[in-house]
Amino acid sequence: MQMTVSEVLARFVSETDFSALNNDNVVAAKTTISDCIGCTVAGSATEVGRIVRRVAQSSGGEGKATIIGGVSGASAQAAALVNGAAAHALDYDDILWSLYGHPSVTVLSATLAVAETEGASGRDLIQAYAIGVEIIGKLGRAVNPQHYEHGWHATASIGVIGAAAACAKLMRLTEKQIAMALGIAASQASGVRRNFGTMTKPLHAGNAARAGVFSAELARDGFTSSLVAFEGEFGWARTLNARTVPDSDGLQVMLGKPWELTEPGIVLKRYPSCGGTHCALDAMIAIKDQHNLKLEEIERIDCDASPFAHKVLLYPRPVSGLEGKFSMEFCLAVAAIEGSAALRHFDEAWINDPRVQALLPRISFNPRADLEPAISADAVPAEVTVFARGQAFSQKVLVPSGDPRNPMSTADRRAKFMDCADGILETDVAEKLFNDWERLDQVAQLDELLSPLRPQN
Amino acid sequence: MQMTVSEVLARFVSETDFSALNNDNVVAAKTTISDCIGCTVAGSATEVGRIVRRVAQSSGGEGKATIIGGVSGASAQAAALVNGAAAHALDYDDILWSLYGHPSVTVLSATLAVAETEGASGRDLIQAYAIGVEIIGKLGRAVNPQHYEHGWHATASIGVIGAAAACAKLMRLTEKQIAMALGIAASQASGVRRNFGTMTKPLHAGNAARAGVFSAELARDGFTSSLVAFEGEFGWARTLNARTVPDSDGLQVMLGKPWELTEPGIVLKRYPSCGGTHCALDAMIAIKDQHNLKLEEIERIDCDASPFAHKVLLYPRPVSGLEGKFSMEFCLAVAAIEGSAALRHFDEAWINDPRVQALLPRISFNPRADLEPAISADAVPAEVTVFARGQAFSQKVLVPSGDPRNPMSTADRRAKFMDCADGILETDVAEKLFNDWERLDQVAQLDELLSPLRPQN
Numbered sequence: 001m002q003m004t005v006s007e008v009l010a011r012f013v014s015e016t017d018f019s020a021l022n023n024d025n026v027v028a029a030k031t032t033i034s035d036c037i038g039c040t041v042a043g044s045a046t047e048v049g050r051i052v053r054r055v056a057q058s059s060g061g062e063g064k065a066t067i068i069g070g071v072s073g074a075s076a077q078a079a080a081l082v083n084g085a086a087a088h089a090l091d092y093d094d095i096l097w098s099l100y101g102h103p104s105v106t107v108l109s110a111t112l113a114v115a116e117t118e119g120a121s122g123r124d125l126i127q128a129y130a131i132g133v134e135i136i137g138k139l140g141r142a143v144n145p146q147h148y149e150h151g152w153h154a155t156a157s158i159g160v161i162g163a164a165a166a167c168a169k170l171m172r173l174t175e176k177q178i179a180m181a182l183g184i185a186a187s188q189a190s191g192v193r194r195n196f197g198t199m200t201k202p203l204h205a206g207n208a209a210r211a212g213v214f215s216a217e218l219a220r221d222g223f224t225s226s227l228v229a230f231e232g233e234f235g236w237a238r239t240l241n242a243r244t245v246p247d248s249d250g251l252q253v254m255l256g257k258p259w260e261l262t263e264p265g266i267v268l269k270r271y272p273s274c275g276g277t278h279c280a281l282d283a284m285i286a287i288k289d290q291h292n293l294k295l296e297e298i299e300r301i302d303c304d305a306s307p308f309a310h311k312v313l314l315y316p317r318p319v320s321g322l323e324g325k326f327s328m329e330f331c332l333a334v335a336a337i338e339g340s341a342a343l344r345h346f347d348e349a350w351i352n353d354p355r356v357q358a359l360l361p362r363i364s365f366n367p368r369a370d371l372e373p374a375i376s377a378d379a380v381p382a383e384v385t386v387f388a389r390g391q392a393f394s395q396k397v398l399v400p401s402g403d404p405r406n407p408m409s410t411a412d413r414r415a416k417f418m419d420c421a422d423g424i425l426e427t428d429v430a431e432k433l434f435n436d437w438e439r440l441d442q443v444a445q446l447d448e449l450l451s452p453l454r455p456q457n
Numbered sequence: 458m459q460m461t462v463s464e465v466l467a468r469f470v471s472e473t474d475f476s477a478l479n480n481d482n483v484v485a486a487k488t489t490i491s492d493c494i495g496c497t498v499a500g501s502a503t504e505v506g507r508i509v510r511r512v513a514q515s516s517g518g519e520g521k522a523t524i525i526g527g528v529s530g531a532s533a534q535a536a537a538l539v540n541g542a543a544a545h546a547l548d549y550d551d552i553l554w555s556l557y558g559h560p561s562v563t564v565l566s567a568t569l570a571v572a573e574t575e576g577a578s579g580r581d582l583i584q585a586y587a588i589g590v591e592i593i594g595k596l597g598r599a600v601n602p603q604h605y606e607h608g609w610h611a612t613a614s615i616g617v618i619g620a621a622a623a624c625a626k627l628m629r630l631t632e633k634q635i636a637m638a639l640g641i642a643a644s645q646a647s648g649v650r651r652n653f654g655t656m657t658k659p660l661h662a663g664n665a666a667r668a669g670v671f672s673a674e675l676a677r678d679g680f681t682s683s684l685v686a687f688e689g690e691f692g693w694a695r696t697l698n699a700r701t702v703p704d705s706d707g708l709q710v711m712l713g714k715p716w717e718l719t720e721p722g723i724v725l726k727r728y729p730s731c732g733g734t735h736c737a738l739d740a741m742i743a744i745k746d747q748h749n750l751k752l753e754e755i756e757r758i759d760c761d762a763s764p765f766a767h768k769v770l771l772y773p774r775p776v777s778g779l780e781g782k783f784s785m786e787f788c789l790a791v792a793a794i795e796g797s798a799a800l801r802h803f804d805e806a807w808i809n810d811p812r813v814q815a816l817l818p819r820i821s822f823n824p825r826a827d828l829e830p831a832i833s834a835d836a837v838p839a840e841v842t843v844f845a846r847g848q849a850f851s852q853k854v855l856v857p858s859g860d861p862r863n864p865m866s867t868a869d870r871r872a873k874f875m876d877c878a879d880g881i882l883e884t885d886v887a888e889k890l891f892n893d894w895e896r897l898d899q900v901a902q903l904d905e906l907l908s909p910l911r912p913q914n
Contacts, residue, residue, distance in 0.1 A: 051678045055671070059518050059532040075516040151696030153644075187610075187657050188664060190647040193691035200644050200682040203675070207645060214512070218660070221508045225657040234650035239608030241698070 005230035008248045009135055010179035012255045013165050018127045020256060026441055028261040028404075029126045029133075032094050034437040035268050035413065036104035037068075039093040041453065042343060042420035043086030044069025048199045052085040052206060065113040066450045069424065076113040080163070080213045084109035085206030088155070089199075090343065091325070092420070095267040095275070096133065098260055099140035099158055100148040105205035106159030107132035110212040111166045115446055118170050122443035125170075130261055132166030132212075137260030138251060143242035148193075150241040156191035156204035157240060163212020171216050183225025184215040186236035265404030270412060271341040272419075273324070276309045277331040278400035280382035284335040287386050287393045295337050295355065297388040303328060304368040305382040312380075317360060321346035332384070333359040342419045379403060410438075425452070462687035465705045466592055467635035469712045470622050475584045477713055483898055485718040485861075486583045486590075489551050491894040492725050492870065493561035494525075496550040498910065499800060499877035500543030501526025505656045509542040509663060522570040523907045526881065533570040537620070537670045541566035542663030545612070546656075547800070548782070549877070552724040552732070553590065555717055556597035556615055557605040562662035563616030564589035567669040568623045572903055575627050579900035582627075587718055589623030589669075594717030595708055600699035605650075607698035613648035613661035614697060620669020628673050640682025641672040643693035722861030727869060728798040729876075730781070733766045734788040735857035737839035741792040744843050744850045752794050752812065757844040760785060761825040766837045774817065778803035789841070790816040799876045836860060867895075882909070 003011070021029070043049045044067075053070045056078045065079035066072045068086065087093055087105040096103040108129055115125040136158045140147075148154045164185035168178040188211035191204035219225075230236045230246060237245040260266075271281050280303050287293065305328070315327040324330040324346050333356045334345045350356060371381045383396040399406040408416070414434050421430035429452050436449050443449060460468070478486070500506045510527045513535045522536035523529045525543065544550055544562040553560040565586055572582040593615045597604075605611045621642035625635040645668035648661035676682075687693045687703060694702040717723075728738050737760050744750065762785070772784040781787040781803050790813045791802045807813060828838045840853040856863045865873070871891050878887035886909050893906050900906060 047679070051675060051680050055674045055678055059520070059534045061516050061518050063516070077516045151691035183652060183655070184657050184660065187648050187652045187661055191644050192686065192693050192696045194686050194689060194693070195640060195644045195683045198640070198681045198683050200641050200680070203641065203680070204644055217512045218508060221512055222504070223508050223657070224655045226652045226655050229649065229651050232651060234608035236649050236651065239649045
């Protein structure tokens with residue numbers, strides 16, 4: 001008899017262990033986990049992070065999990081909620097194209113909370129995280145792009161399923177219980193895209209992470225859901241407007257072969273701005289570095305990008321840091337001045353900086369049809385030309401730094417992590433943390449990686 | 458400028474107070490609130506109630522709210538979750554046809570938890586409950602039947618909006634904050650119908666109640682959502698497959714004029730079985746009562762009902778109490794023996810009772826096209842003919858007892874309440890509770906109504 005989607009997924013979760021991951025998978029997992037921890041640290045200091053933390057704490061919830069930047073001793077649900085919202089608060093976190101969304105903010109936030117609660121090892125965490133990402137990638141392939149285009153924030157509406165699966169793995173549920181957890185999660189899938197641009201967008205990630213934990217906790221205690229929660233009339237896929245209902249036979253063949261972690265792989269964001277600016281930023285920074293250009297030497301900057309970029313990057317003269325994230329001109333101005341684009345640049349002081357204001361009128365941003373995305377909608381290729389010293393310096397970038405085909409160097413990742421921790425953690429603590437998270441697979445107890453993330457008072 | 462749906466709803470919530478309710482509205486609200494409290498008491502002793510309570514308590518959460526049958530001193534979110542799931546666990550709770558679902562399990566469970574936390578009066582609770590029901594009824598009219606038919610459990614996916622509105626009212630949020638709470642709730646709407654028949658169905662109600670509380674708590678603390686969360690591309694209505702997007706001008710005219718509480722009014726369930734059996738049960742009980750028929754006198758029972766009933770009542774020979782709820786034959790057998798159908802009848806002892814087994818083969822259940830629903834899909838008219846003493850006694854019922862057009866008497870409602878409390882509360886405590894909840898509008902502090910609902914140890 002054909003297995004249902006829940007049964008196929010549950011068997012995969014149950015039967016897969018760390019040995020199923022090759023070295024590339026483990027490296028990819030560690031890389032994205034460390035990146036997401038950095039984003040969570042940064043997000044914990046935002047208004048989103050603070051409000052969700054306050055409300056979650058006022059609802060109480062004691063346990064063994066850490067709210068990053070908050071407290072230790074939280075329930076796994078509360079930690080998953082708060083860390084998930086914080087991780088996505090700055091939109092600086094990673095992307096999985098098969099998901100059409102952000103994998104780690106839901107899967108890692110849920111997994112981390114349960115791993116800590118269960119006293120799991122670094123390998124247990126990596127294994128559960130890999131399983132969660134795998135499931136949301138494969139489900140995403142089946143239901144997208146229609147699911148996303150219909151209005152669903154796939155990060156949450158698919159993410160919750162992966163979070164539940166990963167938590168169920170960490171809790172060592174039986175195959176039957178895992179199937180129940182997945183069905184319970186299917187009835188908690190939510191998040192409408194109309195709330196993009198508000199605090200509710202990152203809340204989607206936190207909610208999905210929390211619901212994933214909750215689903216596994218209920219299933220462990222004997223709660224039931226439909227074994228056919230995903231397929232058929234009124235099932236998750238059709239109700240949430242999937243392209244196709246996931247095919248259980250197909251899933252069985254595809255799960256873990258190869259792993260989404262490395263195929264297509266997870267995209268890290270090198271800059272805390274819209275993905276549409278990343279190729280141009282890479283190009284601008286490369287030109288400035290290679291020719292050691294000083295700001296006062298720069299006469300003009302031309303940036304050509306695909307017409308698609310003009311639909312997203314709407315603010316030639318931004319008035320807030322948030323608008324600055326969606327302004328090609330502003331991002332290029334910052335890069336021309338600083339040779340970088342970091343979290344600290346996206347605030348009103350930098351928007352109003354006289355050097356930025358002087359440069360903006362000399363930057364032109366033009367659509368060019370031949371610069372079509374090379375790999376996916378996120379890779380928005382750009383060609384930047386800087387006029388300086390009576391010369392024109394050009395650079396074309398097709399795939400941004402942070403894409404698996406153009407991965408960030410360890411130095412770049414370390415710099416991002418330090419940027420995320422800036423003003424929140426002491427420099428030496430942040431340095432040590434980055435190094436520690438890089439060796440996650442060798443850590444027997446997560447406590448040493450998490451204790452520096454709890455404020456001391 | 459035209460107001461958005463969120464703005465229209467927020468203004469209604471903000472500007473409406475108890476004086477906007479006429480006496481009929483208040484009586485209707487008190488009646489359904491008391492009925493739902495009874496269902497929650499009964500549900501607290503089910504497996505659904507117990508598991509959700511255990512998991513919610515293990516996640517902690519201290520506050521001032523009561524988990525019925527559980528503890529006092531819970532957070533409002535935890536109480537809303539647990540009470541909401543318990544209230545819907547037996548499917549014995551009320552129905553609002555404009556919603557296409559169950560109004561009180563989400564709205565009352567959320568409202569009660571927040572009312573207690575805020576130290577609200579009985580009138581405050583009634584006012585907030587009425588507002589919540591009003592909003593889900595009017596939204597339901599706009600989006601149904603497509604929304605429900607597409608696969609959404611409207612009880613939760615619409616209910617969460619009413620729960621958020623009602624909680625925002627009790628928390629005395631500003632109009633702007635109320636609009637934010639509604640938008641936050643829009644991104645937590647979930648619950649797929651594929652999980653009907655499992656424990657996850659009642660969980661939908663609890664989740665929606667909890668999310669309503671959470672949305673209002675976040676908005677009170679400054680959290681933001683889209684002011685156009687309901688309309689437009691990627692908004693709640695289109696993303697969740699609404700028939701039409703709610704029209705803000707139309708809503709403005711309709712809200713509270715008249716109130717959903719009395720037009721169409723809320724249907725109470727007199728019997729703890731599928732609504733499709735209720736007209737037949739009314740008829741059977743009336744015949745038995747009027748002619749004082751003894752079981753041994755009954756030779757045969759014929760029941761005609763609309764063809765629709767045959768699609769729902771699938772178990773001529775049920776093998777479990779749950780199947781018995783969806784068996785016309787079993788329900789009629791119980792009524793023929795007992796002159797009633799109560800919670801205690803839907804268990805295996807009654808399924809296997811020799812009197813039931815002897816009677817079942819002599820009950821025929823027949824489709825009859827002319828018995829089409831008189832008012833709505835739930836009113837499944839039936840004509841029952843009992844052959845006894847060489848005579849045929851017939852009774853046709855078009856609208857079941859409990860429908861607002863055929864309301865339950867106070868004695869019937871009291872009997873249902875006592876049935877719900879049977880084995881859970883002392884009889885005198887339950888009697889007093891029923892009387893107390895009937896005078897809810899005169900109660901200054903909810904504590905006296907809730908303290909008997911907390912176990913003493």
